[in-house]
Amino acid sequence: MSEATANENKPVQTLEPGLKGVVADWASDQRSFKTASWGKAMMWIFLVSDTFVFGIFLLSYMTTRISTPVAWPDPSHVFGLHVFGVEVPLLLIAIMTFVLITSSGTMAMAVNFGYRRDKAKTTLMLLVTALFGATFVGMQIFEWTKLIQEGVRPWGNPFGAEQFGASFFMITGFHGTHVTIGVIFLLIVARKVWRGDFDNGRPGFFTARKGRYEVVEIMGLYWHFVDLVWVFIFAFFYLW
Amino acid sequence: MDQSETHTETHQQHPIKLYLVVWGWLFVLSIFSYMVDIIDFRGLLRWSLVVTLMMLKAGLIVAVFMHMAWERLALTYAMLVPPVLILVFVVMMIFEGGYTEWMRLVFLDKADANALAGDIGAAGY
Numbered sequence: 177m178s179e180a181t182a183n184e185n186k187p188v189q190t191l192e193p194g195l196k197g198v199v200a201d202w203a204s205d206q207r208s209f210k211t212a213s214w215g216k217a218m219m220w221i222f223l224v225s226d227t228f229v230f231g232i233f234l235l236s237y238m239t240t241r242i243s244t245p246v247a248w249p250d251p252s253h254v255f256g257l258h259v260f261g262v263e264v265p266l267l268l269i270a271i272m273t274f275v276l277i278t279s280s281g282t283m284a285m286a287v288n289f290g291y292r293r294d295k296a297k298t299t300l301m302l303l304v305t306a307l308f309g310a311t312f313v314g315m316q317i318f319e320w321t322k323l324i325q326e327g328v329r330p331w332g333n334p335f336g337a338e339q340f341g342a343s344f345f346m347i348t349g350f351h352g353t354h355v356t357i358g359v360i361f362l363l364i365v366a367r368k369v370w371r372g373d374f375d376n377g378r379p380g381f382f383t384a385r386k387g388r389y390e391v392v393e394i395m396g397l398y399w400h401f402v403d404l405v406w407v408f409i410f411a412f413f414y415l416w
Numbered sequence: 417m418d419q420s421e422t423h424t425e426t427h428q429q430h431p432i433k434l435y436l437v438v439w440g441w442l443f444v445l446s447i448f449s450y451m452v453d454i455i456d457f458r459g460l461l462r463w464s465l466v467v468t469l470m471m472l473k474a475g476l477i478v479a480v481f482m483h484m485a486w487e488r489l490a491l492t493y494a495m496l497v498p499p500v501l502i503l504v505f506v507v508m509m510i511f512e513g514g515y516t517e518w519m520r521l522v523f524l525d526k527a528d529a530n531a532l533a534g535d536i537g538a539a540g541y
Contacts, residue, residue, distance in 0.1 A: 242513030281439035
């Protein structure tokens with residue numbers, strides 16, 4: 177019933193031919209996600225595509241691991257650390273996991289403070305999140321350096337199946353890149369919040385759209401996704 | 417306290433305590449999955465524990481931290497259903513991987529394969 181009246185009230189649209197029509201059709205006012213803004217919806221769609229990227233990486237890792245007759249290196253031994261003469265399995269990876277989870281927590285706080293329009297606390301939480309992210313990348317660099325010194329290469333390693341190195345560098349490298357990009361964007365968003373861009377609606381870079389605190393939440397979606405991917409990498413690559 | 421702000425727009429406004437609780441749970445679940453390795457569970461028990469803890473952590477992050485629990489169902493389905501297709505691919509590659517391994521075992525000398533891996537490692541490229 178309400179649908180019919182809505183249709184009657186709609187102004188009759190003349191459809192543009194040619195290239196202009198292509199643009200007009202794709203830009204027409206139709207939306208599936210009623211409550212999510214375009215920014216949030218697009219970030220989600222990007223994250224789904226990224227899910228496929230990481231999904232396929234983990235899938236290829238699974239396939240190489242299944243198909244090699246040579247024993248796969250034991251991750252808890254390879255990634256173990258000697259602390260005070262005791263070998264602790266997966267120590268660095270465990271610390272990295274906790275650092276990333278903590279950064280996810282502070283990111284959630286930043287979003288919350290953002291919607292409360294608390295500029296100082298939002299900026300602080302974003303900077304803390306960026307700091308934890310940078311710490312994570314730093315520990316990953318340490319991990320890579322250690323393994324490279326031990327002779328792990330994309331084409332072979334002293335511990336077992338040759339494909340181990342290729343899988344490791346590909347998966348953690350791509351994830352580390354995501355974290356690094358995230359840290360850069362966290363700093364950019366932190367600067368915008370601190371400057372008050374989202375309070376006075378200052379036009380944003382490139383889009384010239386007025387800034388809103390929702391930008392912090394969209395940033396948060398990306399950051400939590402990075403944490404989410406790590407959950408899967410931790411389970412499949414380090415614990416399996 | 418924040419009720420006045422909640423209905424101005426479709427903002428995601430939840431008490432801080434909720435995030436702290438989820439944060440705590442993520443810590444606990446991570447400790448559990450780390451314990452799986454420390455205690456050194458093997459076989460089916462290890463895999464099922466690892467996957468269960470992983471899914472619980474992923475669920476908490478997506479539902480609460482990424483606010484999926486408060487989005488419209490249309491968005492939730494659009495985002496969570498497509499990745500399920502990866503599982504179809506996983507099943508295909510389990511068969512393919514098993515077949516490749518079988519081929520290697522039958523037609524390649526396993527001793528050669530081991531020696532090759534050892535050579536490259538020892539050479540320290």
